[in-house]
Amino acid sequence: MTRPIVYDATHLVSLGTASGAAGIGRLDLAFARHFAAHPRLACGAHYGARGPHALAPSRLSRIVADVGAAFAPDDSTEWTRLRGWLLGEEPAPIATAPASRSALGQFLWRAPLRLANDGPRALPPDALYLNIAQHACEFPLLFRWLEQRPDMRAVFFLHDLLPLDRPELFRRGYEALFRRRVDTILRHANALLTTSEAVAERVEREIARKGARIPIHVEPPPSTQGEAMVARDEDLARCDYFVLVSTLEPRKNHLMLLNLWRALAAGPRPAPKLVLVGGRGWENEQIVDMLNRCEALRPHVRWTSDLPTAALRHLLSNANALLMPSFAEGYGLPVVEALSLGTPAIVSDIPVFHEIAQERALFLSPIDGLGWKRAIEDFSMTDSPRRLAAIDAARRFEAPNWPRYFERVESFLDSL
Known part of the structure; x- marks a missing residue:
């Protein structure tokens, strides 16, 4: 049976015109972009107090376009400055937090979409309901409508269970919230x-x-x-x-790297540069x-943050290596992105990184500061055997691609 698809766009609406989203937001956008143009798409959906609002495919396409534009800003000013700094042409700035869009602007963008309902459109019978971002699943009442729709098959993307296993690495109180989220997903997921x-x-x-x-x-x-190589x-x-x-x-273990860089700066040799790309999370005052x-x-x-997609690929493609010293991860898209570009990766010695890197990275304990320091010093030398071996390993990485990815996902969905 080929079921029509209902794509939950609530998380994308919540992101709105905010840029610099983390991996879950980017994966949600990739799924939404694929299914917004899919012939099986019946409608999008947005949570409502009495059940989800139905969003016409054309509205879902507009949401995808708007959020996609925010994820890939056109302004190349920051990239020009960053490249100039790497080349020694720009002074080092004070590391103020990357700018974010105004709260008022976000509210005005979201408000009409939160109330939208493209009637008389409704969620069709015997549909597949896709929820990729696990957004607001800590509020079980929002999903009670699924109990009234036994004809539907609900498919949720569960990214990891790290807040249950390593609560000390997350915000205070997040473990209980996440437990409610998991309970909601497992209660309703087919x-x-x-x-x-x-x-x-x-x-x-x-x-x-x-x-x-x-x-x-x-x-x-x-x-x-993106999957294509960039010009050197x-x-x-x-x-x-x-x-x-x-x-x-x-x-993500930034403090270990910053203390390591402080030691490199005090050493006898010129210290390499380190670029941190990402938004401001939580409990990061230090x-x-x-x-x-x-x-x-x-x-x-x-x-830095808000780099255009092409600029981030350019940055990664020409780096000595990507560094990922995380204590725990459910996946690690930057590792896949770097290796897909042929850039070496120095990553934590955790099982998921061995799996997704296909053993093509250099693996170090996230608490082995001296080991990371020695690796960075080695990778700063162009003729280092360790660096050359890592470059060769990265070039042998078998990069996953979107057509094959969605072909396999859809095959699974068709089996439900």
């Missing part, structure tokens, strides 16, 4: 999508604990930054720099204070 076998194994244990049986499809997402920038390629792409939050107040770091570390 099937689950996820990113890695490591996550699937953990989710299966949670399902078994509840005495349920829910099929899980594992499919590693491709790079959301000879000037930038001669620069000695590394990149970390991540929201500033405790589990990170921001160090970026703003440590004079030893200012010539060597720059924090």
Whole structure:
């Protein structure tokens, strides 16, 4: 049976014109972009107090276009400044938080969409309801309507269970909120999508604990930054720099790298540069204070956000390596994005990174500061055997691609 598709756009509406979204937002956008143009799309959906509002396919397409434009800003000013800084042509700025869109502007953009209902359109019978972002699932009343629609098949994307396993790495109180989110998903899901076998194994244990049986499809997402190689920038390629792409939050381990860079700056050799790309998360006051107040770091570390997609790919493609010293991850899109571009990756020695990197990265313990320091020093030398081996490994990475990804996801959906 080929079921019509209802795509939940609530998270995209909540993102609105905010840029710099994390991995879940980018994956949600990739799914929405694919299904907004799909012949099986019946409508989009947005949570409502008495049930979801139905959004016409044309409205979903406009939401996708608007959010996509925010994710890939056209303004190249920041990239010009960043490139100039890497080349030694721009002074090092104070690391103030990247600008965000005004709260009023966000409210005005979202308000009409939150109330929209393209009547007399309704959620069709025997449809597939897709929820990719697990947005607001901590409010079970918003999903009670599914109990009145046994004809529908609800498919949720469960990205990981890290807040349950490592609550100390998240905001205070988030564990309880996330537990409600997982309970809602497992109560209503007829099937689950996820990113890695490591996550699937953990989710299966949670399902078994509840005495349920829910099929899980594992499919590693491709790079959301594009799949084609970019032209080599000879000037930038001669620069000695590394990149970390991540929201500033405790589990990403920024403090270890910043303290390491402080040690490199005090050493006998010129220190490489470090570019931090990502929005401001939570409980990161120490990170921001160090970026703003440590004079030893200012010539060597720059924090940026809102880079155009092409600029981020350009930045990654010419870097010595991507750094990902995370304590825990459910996936790690930046690792896939860097390796897809042929850029080496130095990453934490955690199971999910071994899986998604296909053993093509350099793996180090996230608490081995001296090991990370030695690796960065090695990767700063163009003729280092360790760096050359990592470049060769990255070139042998088998990058996932979107056509094959959605072909496999749709095959799974057709089986429901």
